[in-house]
Amino acid sequence: MDDRLAALVSRRDVLKWGAALGSAGLLSRSLLGPPPSEAFPADPFFAGVCRMVYHENPWGPHPAAVEAIREVLAKGLAGAGINRYDDYLQNDLKHAILRHNGLEGSLTAENVILGVGSSEVLFMAADAFTSPERPLLTEWITYRIILQRAGQNGAEVIRVPLRGDWEPDLDRMLDAAQEAAESGKPIGLVHFNLINNPAGTFLERDRFDAFARRLYEVSPETVLLCDDSDREYMDADKQPLLFGPARHVAEGRRMLHVQTFSHIFGLTGLRVGYGLAPAEVVRAMEARKIFAGVNVAGHQAALASLANADEQIRRCHRACTESRAWLDTALSALGLEHLPSQGHYILINLGSMDGTIAVLRMFFVQKVFIRWGSEWGMDNWIRVNPGTEWENERFIEALRWVLDTGSAGLSAREYLDTTEGKRLAAAAVERGFPPRAIARALAPVPAPRPPL
Numbered sequence: 001m002d003d004r005l006a007a008l009v010s011r012r013d014v015l016k017w018g019a020a021l022g023s024a025g026l027l028s029r030s031l032l033g034p035p036p037s038e039a040f041p042a043d044p045f046f047a048g049v050c051r052m053v054y055h056e057n058p059w060g061p062h063p064a065a066v067e068a069i070r071e072v073l074a075k076g077l078a079g080a081g082i083n084r085y086d087d088y089l090q091n092d093l094k095h096a097i098l099r100h101n102g103l104e105g106s107l108t109a110e111n112v113i114l115g116v117g118s119s120e121v122l123f124m125a126a127d128a129f130t131s132p133e134r135p136l137l138t139e140w141i142t143y144r145i146i147l148q149r150a151g152q153n154g155a156e157v158i159r160v161p162l163r164g165d166w167e168p169d170l171d172r173m174l175d176a177a178q179e180a181a182e183s184g185k186p187i188g189l190v191h192f193n194l195i196n197n198p199a200g201t202f203l204e205r206d207r208f209d210a211f212a213r214r215l216y217e218v219s220p221e222t223v224l225l226c227d228d229s230d231r232e233y234m235d236a237d238k239q240p241l242l243f244g245p246a247r248h249v250a251e252g253r254r255m256l257h258v259q260t261f262s263h264i265f266g267l268t269g270l271r272v273g274y275g276l277a278p279a280e281v282v283r284a285m286e287a288r289k290i291f292a293g294v295n296v297a298g299h300q301a302a303l304a305s306l307a308n309a310d311e312q313i314r315r316c317h318r319a320c321t322e323s324r325a326w327l328d329t330a331l332s333a334l335g336l337e338h339l340p341s342q343g344h345y346i347l348i349n350l351g352s353m354d355g356t357i358a359v360l361r362m363f364f365v366q367k368v369f370i371r372w373g374s375e376w377g378m379d380n381w382i383r384v385n386p387g388t389e390w391e392n393e394r395f396i397e398a399l400r401w402v403l404d405t406g407s408a409g410l411s412a413r414e415y416l417d418t419t420e421g422k423r424l425a426a427a428a429v430e431r432g433f434p435p436r437a438i439a440r441a442l443a444p445v446p447a448p449r450p451p452l
Contacts, residue, residue: 049432050368050387050394054268055197055229055344058387059319061266061305062312068304069270072297086296090114093299096306097274101259106250110279113286116293118229118260118273122146124285125189125256125275129223130155134188137176139168141376143197143227155188166199166339168192170211177219187222190215194228194242198376198383200341202234208243216253223281224248225256230343232264232313233320238342249276256281261298263344264316265305270298320344323386330396334403347373348382350403355382356412356437357421358402364428366398374440379412 075081094112098104103111115121126149130136136150140159147157158180160172173190180187195202203226212224226245234242245257254277261272272294275285294302305312327346331338337349350358355373359382362368373381384395407415415421416438425438 053369057266062308064304065301068300085292113275115273117271121275124288126150127288128284129188137187138191195230195343200343203243205243227258234342272298354412362398368398
């Protein structure tokens with residue numbers, strides 16, 4: 001538990017307040033009682049929680065991928081089983097990736113870098129191309145881990161807020177790159193999500209193509225990173241409009257096209273990601289890579305996923321678009337502003353209610369886990385990842401309950417300073433709620449807000 005949070009409450013307070021909630025009928029007996037004694041305690045994120053907080057695939061991988069994992073586990077000790085490091089080069093997977101992207105013949109295995117999920121690929125890029133002398137330039141709001149990694153490298157992180165239509169401000173980003181180049185401190189890495197996480201807008205092909213080509217002229221040593229994780233979830237009529245980074249890689253431009261097996265292919269827990277880039281960019285990143293990072297099970301599951309890609313993509317695309325549309329209708333019925341999304345996430349405005357309060361109450365009382373907007377400087381917003389029919393219905397039920405319980409107008413800091421807030425925060429952390437979320441609310445880091 002965060003030290004500051006621990007100082008706010010006593011265990012006796014937690015138990016008293018838990019009993020009060022139980023008497024009010026807000027908690028089940030299983031929540032009031034101690035967790036069962038087990039050799040390996042259950043992960044609270046899995047134990048009865050409706051988990052719509054992470055960018056996962058609730059519809060699961062292709063059966064062939066599951067079978068590939070079983071085959072790896074069944075191998076004896078003399079074979080390439082889980083007791084051995086996998087083939088370090090993994091060129092069969094690299095060539096399968098090139099075929100899947102329509103690039104075999106245009107690129108080679110030297111243009112592919114594998115990683116422990118796309119997260120390691122992002123970390124390698126930040127480590128290779130950012131430093132105190134080489135800033136990172138990014139749209140804001142956006143997925144944050146690469147920004148944090150660049151900051152750990154001592155790099156300046158230049159955030160350019162999205163425009164009023166939630167699209168990236170490409171003109172201002174070009175100006176920032178020009179200014180950095182002229183100052184003698186050129187941008188090391190420019191970062192985008194092809195579909196913005198969490199806003200759900202996407203990089204339009206012609207407009208971003210022109211931006212990229214201008215950036216290469218303004219700052220020729222800069223690497224332009226496009227994190228592409230959701231194109232398969234887009235509405236069918238929108239997909240042809242999306243920018244295609246692979247073409248720039250094939251032209252030899254300093255483009256890094258990052259993809260993952262975590263989302264449409266459902267291998268989230270196996271952590272397999274990759275990047276496509278010119279060979280010199282790949283070599284710079286390889287020097288920062290974990291040895292044999294992609295494990296034997298992930299390797300074979302990824303190969304099986306690509307062999308069955310068409311079927312898997314059709315199934316999960318249909319499930320996601322239907323789930324997203326259902327939530328859109330339900331949120332509109334509640335009168336809540338929310339952004340139309342082409343990704344596997346929806347950003348929701350709670351109006352006068354602080355999002356951290358909503359997330360905290362939904363997690364502890366309703367057992368529904370979603371994401372808070374405070375990490376993007378958007379205190380009154382939440383993000384939800386569309387799920388199965390049961391998950392969506394549980395989320396809407398919990399959200400309706402939260403909206404009906406009040407606390408409108410209170411900030412998370414103010415709420416957590418109340419008796420109820422202190423007790424709920426401590427109890428929620430004991431049940432597995434991330435302490436960092438509460439610590440962030442207690443000591444918020446100012447961040448630019450997008451123009452609304």
